[in-house]
Amino acid sequence: MSAGAERNEIHLLERELELELEAAQPRVPRLKWRRPFALLVVVTLIVVLWEGVKLLGGTPWHPVGAGPGSPVVWNPPFRWPFATDLNLPHVWNIAYAMGQPFQRGAEQTLLGYLVGAALYTWREAFLGFVLGSLLGLGLATAFVHSRLAERAFVPYVIASQTIPIIALAPLIVFALGQGVLAVVVIATYLTFFPVTIAMLRGLRSFDPRALELLRSYGASRWGVYTKLRLPASVPYLFTALKIAATAAIVGAIIGEDTGAIQAGLGRVITTFNQYYATGPEKLWAAIFVAALLGVVFFLLVRVAEILALRGRPGIDA
Amino acid sequence: MTGPAPTPVVQIRGVDKVFAGRDRGQTVALQGIDLDIAPGEFVSLIGPSGCGKSTLLRVIGDLVQPSRGTVEVNGKPATQARRDRDYGMVFQSPVLFDWRSVEDNVKLPLEILGRDKAWRSRRAAEMLELVELGDFTRHMPYQLSGGMQQRVAIARALSFEPRILLMDEPFGALDEMTRERMNDEVLRIWQQTGTTVVFVTHSIPEAVYLSSRVVVMSARPGRITKIVDIDLPRPRSDASRETPRYFERITEVREALRAGGSDVDDAGIPSAARTMAEGAVG
Amino acid sequence: MSAAQGIAPAGPSPAAGPRARRGYPVRRALREYVPSIVVIVGGLVLWELAIRLLRLNAFILPAPSAIWGALAENWNGERFPLFESAKNTIVEAAGGFVIGTTAGVVVAFLAGRWSGMRALLLPLAVAANAIPIIAFAPLFNTWFGLLNPLSKMMMAAVLSFFPVMANVTRGLSGVDPAALELMRSYAASDGEILRKVRIPNALPYFFTALKLASTLSLIGAIVAEYFGGQGSVLGRMIVQSASALKFDITWAAVSLAAVAGIAFYLLIAFVERVAIPWHASSRNDG
Numbered sequence: 001m002s003a004g005a006e007r008n009e010i011h012l013l014e015r016e017l018e019l020e021l022e023a024a025q026p027r028v029p030r031l032k033w034r035r036p037f038a039l040l041v042v043v044t045l046i047v048v049l050w051e052g053v054k055l056l057g058g059t060p061w062h063p064v065g066a067g068p069g070s071p072v073v074w075n076p077p078f079r080w081p082f083a084t085d086l087n088l089p090h091v092w093n094i095a096y097a098m099g100q101p102f103q104r105g106a107e108q109t110l111l112g113y114l115v116g117a118a119l120y121t122w123r124e125a126f127l128g129f130v131l132g133s134l135l136g137l138g139l140a141t142a143f144v145h146s147r148l149a150e151r152a153f154v155p156y157v158i159a160s161q162t163i164p165i166i167a168l169a170p171l172i173v174f175a176l177g178q179g180v181l182a183v184v185v186i187a188t189y190l191t192f193f194p195v196t197i198a199m200l201r202g203l204r205s206f207d208p209r210a211l212e213l214l215r216s217y218g219a220s221r222w223g224v225y226t227k228l229r230l231p232a233s234v235p236y237l238f239t240a241l242k243i244a245a246t247a248a249i250v251g252a253i254i255g256e257d258t259g260a261i262q263a264g265l266g267r268v269i270t271t272f273n274q275y276y277a278t279g280p281e282k283l284w285a286a287i288f289v290a291a292l293l294g295v296v297f298f299l300l301v302r303v304a305e306i307l308a309l310r311g312r313p314g315i316d317a
Numbered sequence: 318m319t320g321p322a323p324t325p326v327v328q329i330r331g332v333d334k335v336f337a338g339r340d341r342g343q344t345v346a347l348q349g350i351d352l353d354i355a356p357g358e359f360v361s362l363i364g365p366s367g368c369g370k371s372t373l374l375r376v377i378g379d380l381v382q383p384s385r386g387t388v389e390v391n392g393k394p395a396t397q398a399r400r401d402r403d404y405g406m407v408f409q410s411p412v413l414f415d416w417r418s419v420e421d422n423v424k425l426p427l428e429i430l431g432r433d434k435a436w437r438s439r440r441a442a443e444m445l446e447l448v449e450l451g452d453f454t455r456h457m458p459y460q461l462s463g464g465m466q467q468r469v470a471i472a473r474a475l476s477f478e479p480r481i482l483l484m485d486e487p488f489g490a491l492d493e494m495t496r497e498r499m500n501d502e503v504l505r506i507w508q509q510t511g512t513t514v515v516f517v518t519h520s521i522p523e524a525v526y527l528s529s530r531v532v533v534m535s536a537r538p539g540r541i542t543k544i545v546d547i548d549l550p551r552p553r554s555d556a557s558r559e560t561p562r563y564f565e566r567i568t569e570v571r572e573a574l575r576a577g578g579s580d581v582d583d584a585g586i587p588s589a590a591r592t593m594a595e596g597a598v599g
Numbered sequence: 600m601s602a603a604q605g606i607a608p609a610g611p612s613p614a615a616g617p618r619a620r621r622g623y624p625v626r627r628a629l630r631e632y633v634p635s636i637v638v639i640v641g642g643l644v645l646w647e648l649a650i651r652l653l654r655l656n657a658f659i660l661p662a663p664s665a666i667w668g669a670l671a672e673n674w675n676g677e678r679f680p681l682f683e684s685a686k687n688t689i690v691e692a693a694g695g696f697v698i699g700t701t702a703g704v705v706v707a708f709l710a711g712r713w714s715g716m717r718a719l720l721l722p723l724a725v726a727a728n729a730i731p732i733i734a735f736a737p738l739f740n741t742w743f744g745l746l747n748p749l750s751k752m753m754m755a756a757v758l759s760f761f762p763v764m765a766n767v768t769r770g771l772s773g774v775d776p777a778a779l780e781l782m783r784s785y786a787a788s789d790g791e792i793l794r795k796v797r798i799p800n801a802l803p804y805f806f807t808a809l810k811l812a813s814t815l816s817l818i819g820a821i822v823a824e825y826f827g828g829q830g831s832v833l834g835r836m837i838v839q840s841a842s843a844l845k846f847d848i849t850w851a852a853v854s855l856a857a858v859a860g861i862a863f864y865l866l867i868a869f870v871e872r873v874a875i876p877w878h879a880s881s882r883n884d885g
């Protein structure tokens with residue numbers, strides 16, 4: 001209750017100072033430090049919980065990187081099936097595995113191998129991301145200029161959001177051959193939907209009075225598009241791009257998996273999955289790198305968003 | 318009616334309010350506020366943005382705790398008065414709940430007060446009659462205009478017969494014509510119910526037209542600089558807006574605002590000029 | 600300000616949808632829906648004609664009639680039992696949807712109760728959005744059993760969980776501060792504020808999340824199936840028929856997945872319209 005009252009007071013203060021604040025400084029969007037900090041806390045909590053479970057009900061602990069024959073360091077009081085070294089490897093063993101060769105006799109470490117695979121996947125995803133964004137922008141532009149086109153096609157664009165699009169992935173792979181092209185097409189496909197939908201709204205999100213102003217100047221459609229519609233849509237575009245960044249990577253991973261592309265993360269995950277019994281840490285490491293790839297791509301888009309929207313009020317995702 | 322009566326409804330003594338801002342240090346929203354409000358009075362709080370008039374209203378309503386000083390309402394601390402449901406609040410936005418019909422919005426406080434069903438229905442119907450929305454009971458809020466929504470909010474505030482009506486710029490978002498109509502409506506309701514009203518506004522003509530007293534405040538720190546008695550006869554009507562005494566009081570309030578601080582709220586003055594011009598023409 | 604507002608409604612507002620146009624209801628409905636109906640019917644006819652008349656290679660993209668034939672033929676087929684597969688996949692998706700949604704709502708209510716928890720959860724939800732959660736599918740297979748439908752259900756549940764949790768949390772906490780002041784002025788209890796303000800306020804957010812979760816749960820189930828498991832599920836049908844080069848069956852399976860997705864979505868949209876008729880999404884659509 002007191003926290004609520006406090007928030008209330010802050011709200012009031014903001015109301016009182018509203019005019020002043022607006023005049024003094026436009027709110028500059030910036031990465032708040034609190035959110036990454038909270039995430040760090042969450043990740044730490046997860047690791048603590050993870051190892052806490054292993055402490056209570058895991059398999060007997062061995063020194064880092066040592067096999068079952070080595071001395072037992074800690075013998076947990078319980079034996080929970082989900083906490084065995086097979087189902088839930090130690091965090092430090094996953095880290096240790098990252099520094100080891102990715103397969104017997106290989107020179108490259110697992111981490112280097114995974115980062116290479118991640119970059120490969122990212123290249124495919126990024127290509128699809130760019131193509132999909134352009135396609136989405138083009139479609140949305142056509143739809144906002146032609147009501148007939150909008151009525152004819154938009155219902156299907158929206159309906160297709162309710163369809164598990166990923167179900168088409170194997171088809172696309174077989175249609176286009178097992179190659180990078182198929183993966184790029186899947187990533188493109190997953191990107192263009194959110195961009196189209198968001199830009200349909202974004203290209204109409206301008207102030208109608210601004211349109212009247214431009215019309216009073218005798219601006220052409222193209223002038224209205226470049227000077228009003230497009231700038232007004234940028235916040236919507238980035239909202240969609242942040243969704244699309246992850247979707248493109250999901251598409252690339254699924255495409256690689258079904259398309260049997262050896263170099264990317266998708267195939268690496270499948271392969272390590274097959275050899276899970278002998279090296280569970282490797283699959284965990286691969287999934288960790290996939291998650292990291294998603295976060296890094298997302299953050300890249302976020303940084304671009306901050307740069308693009310600098311000086312605009314109230315942008316705070 | 319004019320001037321504080323011996324037993325005030327609201328008694329404010331030495332109230333300060335300091336907000337701890339997030340990155341600009343402290344803000345003194347209110348400093349050394351003393352104010353008595355008599356039963357049945359209509360008191361307006363007027364002043365530039367940031368003068369703390371909304372904060373003062375919320376201090377009276379126990380929605381904001383004063384940093385120093387005391388607020389007594391009906392002879393008890395403000396918190397107790399809030400628990401006793403002595404307050405009806407009306408905000409600048411109507412704050413109607415989208416998911417409730419007009420009637421159910423009016424019933425909201427009655428539900429919280431635990432009144433029985435028959436009473437709630439009867440009371441809601443009465444209140445909606447009072448604000449002349451008897452034909453709109455089953456409508457949803459989005460189907461009403463801004464002025465009608467604000468009338469629902471007033472009906473809701475009055476439904477449980479609160480001792481004091483606290484209104485925070487209730488007509489600030491309405492156009493001038495609707496605002497004047499709403500002013501007459503509020504006066505009519507005030508005269509019918511006899512409730513004490515504390516009314517925050519930006520508009521000098523509105524404050525003068527409605528009030529028994531106008532409390533003029535200044536900003537940084539928020540203080541009361543002058544209290545202007547409005548000795549216009551009741552009942553007031555459009556004719557009151559054309560009397561010399563009306564213009565004298567407007568001038569008095571405006572000069573008090575000018576004297577109170579360097580940056581008088583400009584929003585109030587042009588609208589005052591506009592109203593006066595319209596009044597002169599009409 | 601008021602002058603500018605006076606002008607705005609006079610001009611045609613380009614932001615207003617087609618609904619703003621006047622006309623008789625029937626004629627308006629025709630203008631609204633005919634183009635999209637023409638596209639789907641015309642598209643299917645062209646597709647069919649192109650393959651029949653031009654004798655195109657129908658290998659990858661079989662004619663609609665061929666897909667329909669494959670669907671009928673394999674409805675209870677031995678190698679590709681499509682009905683059985685669709686049923687199993689829908690059960691997995693629906694189970695995951697229920698588990699994920701329930702968990703999401705519970706966590707959101709807990710987060711609404713403790714703001715510290717909210718501060719930790721929302722960044723996690725943002726991060727979860729950025730992570731290709733689908734990459735975890737092999738782990739779920741290991742944990743819950745490759746052949747156990749629960750492993751697919753849990754994938755669907757995790758994908759459903761995050762949007763529900765994040766949206767409901769926003770709906771419960773993103774209440775108009777003035778509404779809270781109003782309730783405080785009535786000296787309403789926390790429970791009354793929850794029941795009369797926060798929960799009704801969260802309902803539209805909840806339904807938005809349910810619509811997302813309906814699609815995500817189906818995606819989760821199908822992708823988890825790609826990574827192995829019991830045979831009679833749509834994901835396996837799609838992969839196996841494609842690698843056996845029986846693309847008519849693949850398309851039939853994909854169509855079933857699409858129909859399931861649309862039906863799931865429409866069901867929720869219908870419940871939404873009944874449950875929150877006051878909300879804009881219920882008022883304006885269609």
